[in-house]
Every structure is written in C-alpha cells, then in structure tokens.
Amino acid sequence: MHLERNKSDKKDAKRIYEYGVERRPEIYAMPDTEYFECRSLNNAIHDLTKEITKFSNQIYSIKKCPFDTKMIEKSFEKIIKKLSEEKQNLEIILQQKLVAWEAEMLKLVTSVKGIGRRTAAELIIYTQGFKDMNSYKQLISYAGLSPTEYRSGSSIRGRVRICKQGGKQLRHILYMCGLNAKKTNSQCKALFDRLVEKGKNKKAAVIAVCNKLLKIVFGVVKNKTMYQDNFIAKSA
Template identity: 45%
Template sequence: MATSVKQKVIGIDVSKDSLAICHLAEEKVQHLETENNQTGFKQLIKQCGTESLYVMEATGIYYLQLAYYLHEQGAQVVVVNPVIIKRYIQMHLGKGKSDKKDAQWIRRYGEQTQVAFWQPEEQVIVECRQLEQVIEQLIKQKTMIINSLEALERQPVKSQLAAKSLKQTLMTLEKQIKQLEEQLLDNLEKAFAQEIKLLSSIPGIGRKTAGMLLLFAEGFRNVTNYRQLIAKAGLSPREYTSGSSIRGKVRITKMGGSLIRSKLFMCSFSAKKSNAACKALYERLVAKGKNGKVALIAVCNKLLKQAFAIVKSSIPYRPDFANISA
C-alpha cells in the first residue's frame, strides 16, 4: 500500500532508553527526543497525533512496546528491517551517523517508499516464540555443561563434587527442555491443528518440525508465495560473479531463520529418500555433478515449497500431485 502524499510521516530511531523522532512541521524538519516508555509515547502522540504514519526499524525488542502503543491508539505503523534502512542510506550516499540523522533517513524512507503497515502478531505466536527462545537458551546451556563434563573427565585429578553438580544441572536442563518442547508443541497443535496435520503428511517432516514451520511462518497467514519462506529462512542462492574473471561459488544467503534452516537440513536427509519430489530433485542434481550439501539445500527449498502449497491448498501430500510435488 503506497503512503499518502498528504499524510504526515514520522521517522523514529529507537534505542533501549530513548526515541529520536523526526517530522515535518510547516515544511521544516523538526526533531524531538523522548523516553522509550509510556510517558514518552504519550508525548509523541500529543506532538504528532494519531493521523500520522509512524516509521521505525525493527530494533531487537525495543520497538515493540512503542509499535503496540501506537497501534492501540489507532495510528498507522510501519516497521522496517534495519538492513533495508542501511542500504537506503548508502544508496543516497548518506554520511555521518547520529540518532537524529537516522530518524531523518527513516522519515525520508517512509515518504518515498511503498510500505506495508505493521500488525501485531497473534498472541499464540508471540507466546510460542518466547518458549522457543527459552528452549534455545537452555539447549546452549546444556551444550556448555556437556563440554564442561567432558573436559572434567579428561582431568588427571577430578572433583567428584564438581562432576556431581554438573550432572545434576544437566539433568535439570534436560527435564526443562523436554517440558518446554512438549508445551510448545501442545500450544501449536491447539492453535494450528489442521495445518500441523497437513504439514505432517509431507514425507520427511514430523509433527515437531511442522510446528516449528508454523511458528516460523507465523501460521502462513501473511505468506503469499513460497519464495518469501525461502528468503526468510536464508536459503535463497546468492551468486558471486563479475565479468569474466570472478566466478565465486553460489552460496545461500544465511540471513534469517537459522533454527528452521538447521531443522530443515536435518529433515532433508530423510526427505531425499522418502519424498518422491525431493528424491528426484536430489538424484538429478547429484547426477549433474553438484555436491551433496548443495543438493540437500535444494531439498530444503523443495520442502518449503511443498509446505506452502499444501497449507494454502488444504490438500495433504500426494506424490502424484504435480502442483505440489513438482
């Protein structure tokens, strides 16, 4: 949706404790700085009103309270990937960096670019993503404990108390991870029962991966084509060539969902054997001389393509269905 020419655009550079705000008043650039809290939000609305278009970067978690507040007040909100703003500034040969300058660039981007309005995610998606993040943190702690135990076992002198403490911590972490994973899957199955059933029909994808895919794709609600999923997972190929002298390898972007990317890569080993379309694709690429990893990444992309088609069509996997398995 294109930004209205007459609509006032507010650029906001968000940091942990403050908001740097840039807007036009009587055709003159104005700057305002407020705290990143409810008091600052009210000051912002009082100054700029609810009829304005508020544009900000997706800066960690620090933009969320502001975005929710503005949305609740009835204002239109745009949240932009920081990489896009960075590229926009570079494209316009912007020099120097400060919060005020960044806010001004963000405002200009909102005025000159076709933008999509931000909407809050469903509560179940937000809660499940928080569970997923805690599980990731606990898994990292578990890995650290395992490494510490292995290092301790190699010591010529070993404290039994230290070993006992590490083993107890490991058991506690494993129990917590299991409980949270079960709760996460249970929440997703209650919210997306039909979608999980559909995704689980794909050979190579189990219920746990199906749940992770739904969380990753936010229930497939706002996904309009499978290429968006591939790009979001960081599985899009990126070519590195220039003229006749530079011929780099084609690699994936690795931007975005590292967790779902690693999960899909594990699923690809099973899919290349049990999933008809994935098996044909893998064998064709290997026959052409592609190495195994490149072929497996192609299988990951195929799985995402199948997942998108199956959820959108509400038709379970059928190996003879060309529109899905092709």
C-alpha cells in the same frame, strides 16, 4: 535517492514521512497473543538446548583430563537430565499452544514427509503462521537458503552459495530434516539422487532437498491440502 552528508532527527522524520506518502505501506497489525506465547516457549526451548549442548561438551572435554573427574561428570549429567526434562515439558506445552492457535496449519505442515512437529512449530512461529508469504521463494529466503552469486566480469567468479541471511536455527533444523527426507520422502530422494549423479556434492544436494521441502510446505499450506507422496503419479 537522497544523498546527504548530515543526519538529524528532523531529517530522519522527513524521510520517513516521504516514504509513507510515496509508498503508502499497510498499517502495522499486532500479531496474535498466541503467537507471542508460542515464540516465547520456542525461544526458551532454544536456550535449554544450548545449555544441554554446553554441558555435554564440558563432559566430553573434562574426560580428557589426567585426573579423576567422575564427581564433576555426575554433577553435569544431573544438570543435563533436569534441563532435558524441562525442555520436554516446554515442547509439550508448545504443541498444545500451537494446536490452539494454528491447528489446521500444524496438521498440514506435519503431513509432509520429512517435516516433524518440532520443525513444523519452528516454521509456523518464524513466519507468524505464513503471514505475508506470497511465494515459496520468500519462504526459502526467510530461511537463508536462497542461492547467492558473486561475479564480476571474467576474472571474479565466486562459488554459488546460500546467503544465510535468515533464521539460523530454522536453517539448522531444516538441514536435519533434509537428511531425513532424502531417505523417507520419495520426491526428495529422487532429487537428491539425481543431483549426486550429476556430480553435485552431497551437502549441496541436501540443501536442494531443504528447498524442495519448503516448496512442498508452502504448497500444502496455501492450497490447504494434505501432502500426498505420490500426487504427481496420480495426476499424470
């Protein structure tokens, strides 16, 4: 470790040089142009979603006013309608770009029950087409769903929680997928029911389902095999 009291550009450059000599990191490769196009579209969709939510909340709050607010409500509803149309158009374009960029991967990810096209797009874009993903644990960590423990001696014993150091939007979308998968995906449903029976609260069980989904997604992508809901039963 290099513990120093002072900092300067010269010292920073030296440490970077030493890191390069000692670790020999791979030369950075610029992502494909298609990745940047898809990411820009995805970010725009997120922005439109936030605006729609904002105006929807304003309509809800303004209805509580003790005076007539119908004109304002109609104005906001028109804005929401227009924003929703633009969002839908961008989602269609995004899917077209994804097909041109990672058609096979999109097909593999969407084959998993509980993962829709919107979530598949989020996963592919966020991981740059699962680049440098060597294990499902890395994917779970990327999404901020890996467990973290806070404990010291016998007196400090914090609850095990998810770290949340990852993609907030991806985590939110995956949670909604988890709610769907615990009903439609047989493997996820079995996991959810087993954890609830053991006394786990339902929210923690849904998080476990999200991790299960990511594990399955990683498997189908790396093995380049379409998801089979009864794969275990067939191989047994």
